[in-house]
Amino acid sequence: MASEQAGGHGAEGAGAHGPMHQFEIERHLPLEIFGIDASFTNSSLFMVIAALGVSAFFLMSTSGRSLVPGRLQSLAEISYEFVANMVRENVGTAGMKYFPFVFTLFIFILACNMLGMIPYTFTVTSHIIVTFAMALVVFIGVTIVGFAKHGIGFLKFFVPSGVPAILLPLLVVIEVISYLTRPISLSVRLFANMMAGHTMLKVFGGFVVALGAAGIAPLAFMVAFTGLEFLVAFLQAYVFAILTCIYLNDAINMH
Amino acid sequence: MEVEAARFIGAGLASIALVGAGIGIGTIFGNYLSGALRNPSAAKGQFANLLLGFALAEATGLFGLVIAFIILFG
Numbered sequence: 001m002a003s004e005q006a007g008g009h010g011a012e013g014a015g016a017h018g019p020m021h022q023f024e025i026e027r028h029l030p031l032e033i034f035g036i037d038a039s040f041t042n043s044s045l046f047m048v049i050a051a052l053g054v055s056a057f058f059l060m061s062t063s064g065r066s067l068v069p070g071r072l073q074s075l076a077e078i079s080y081e082f083v084a085n086m087v088r089e090n091v092g093t094a095g096m097k098y099f100p101f102v103f104t105l106f107i108f109i110l111a112c113n114m115l116g117m118i119p120y121t122f123t124v125t126s127h128i129i130v131t132f133a134m135a136l137v138v139f140i141g142v143t144i145v146g147f148a149k150h151g152i153g154f155l156k157f158f159v160p161s162g163v164p165a166i167l168l169p170l171l172v173v174i175e176v177i178s179y180l181t182r183p184i185s186l187s188v189r190l191f192a193n194m195m196a197g198h199t200m201l202k203v204f205g206g207f208v209v210a211l212g213a214a215g216i217a218p219l220a221f222m223v224a225f226t227g228l229e230f231l232v233a234f235l236q237a238y239v240f241a242i243l244t245c246i247y248l249n250d251a252i253n254m255h
Numbered sequence: 256m257e258v259e260a261a262r263f264i265g266a267g268l269a270s271i272a273l274v275g276a277g278i279g280i281g282t283i284f285g286n287y288l289s290g291a292l293r294n295p296s297a298a299k300g301q302f303a304n305l306l307l308g309f310a311l312a313e314a315t316g317l318f319g320l321v322i323a324f325i326i327l328f329g
Contacts, residue, residue: 185314188321189311192318195324196320196324235306235310239307239314
C-alpha cells in the first residue's frame with residue numbers, strides 16, 4: 001500500500017514519518033463548546049464519510065425494491081440476512097428487537113475498518129476512545145436490558161449454579177469482575193487489532209524502501225499481509241457484533 | 256541501567272505475549288482441520304466458531320503488543 005510505504009523509516013518513534021504518524025488527530029475546524037474541545041477532526045471526518053457512505057448505499061440499493069434483486073439490492077439483502085441470522089442464532093427471536101442496533105454497529109465498524117484500508121485515509125477504529133465509547137454503549141445498554149427484563153433477579157446472573165456453597169463468595173467476585181471487564185476487552189480487541197495491523201504495514205513498508213532491490217521480498221509479504229488485514233477488518237467487526245449478541249443473550253435469557 | 260535501554264527491553268518483553276497468540280491460533284486452526292477431516296459435513300457449521308475463536312485468541316496476544324507500543328511511544 002502506497003501510504004504505508006511513503007516515508008516509512010522503520011520503528012524510529014512517533015516522529016513525522018514514524019509508524020505512529022498515521023494515527024495522529026488533526027483539527028480541521030477548531031471548535032470549543034463550554035470549554036470542551038469539540039473540533040471537527042480527521043477522525044470525525046471519516047466517521048461522517050462512513051455514516052454517509054453506508055446510508056447512501058442502503059438508500060440507493062433499497063429504493064428499487066424489485067422482487068428479483070439486482071447487484072446492489074442483493075448485497076444489501078445479504079448483509080441484512082447475515083446480521084439477522086447472527087442475532088437469531090445467538091439471542092433467539094426475542095432478540096430481534098435489538099437487531100437494528102446490532103446491524104448499525106456491525107455496518108458502521110465494518111465501514112470504518114474498510115475505509116481505513118484505503119491508502120492515505122484515517123482509521124477511526126484505531127483509537128481506543130472511539131471503540132471504548134461503542135463498547136460502553138453496548139455494556140450499559142445490555143445491563144439496562146437485563147435489569148428491565150428480570151428486575152433485581154438479574155443479579156442471579158452473577159451466581160453460578162451447581163457450585164459448592166464454600167466456593168460461592170469467590171466465584172461471585174470473579175463473575176462480577178469478568179462482567180465489568182467486558183467493555184475493556186471488547187474495545188481493546190478492536191482497537192489493538194486495527195492499530196497493530198496498520199503499524200505493521202507501515203514498518204514493513206519502511207523495509208521495502210530501505211532494502212532497495214531486495215525489497216521485493218517484504219513487498220510480496222506486504223501484499224499477502226494486506227489481504228490478511230482485509231480479513232481482520234471484517235473479522236473484528238463480526239466479532240464485535242457477535243459478542244454484543246452474546247452479551248444480549250446473557251441479559252435476555254440469563255445463561 | 257539507562258531508561259531508554261530499559262524501555263526497549265520492556266517493550267521486547269511485552270511482545271512475548273504474542274507467543275501465546277501464535278500457540279492459540281495454531282491450536283484453533285489445527286483442531287478445526289483435524290475435526291473437519293474426520294467429519295467434513297459438520298465442518299461448515301463450525302466455521303463461524305472458528306473465526307470467533309481465531310479473533311479471540313489473536314486479541315489476547317495483541318493486548319501484550321499494545322503494552323509494548325505504550326512503553327515505546329506512550
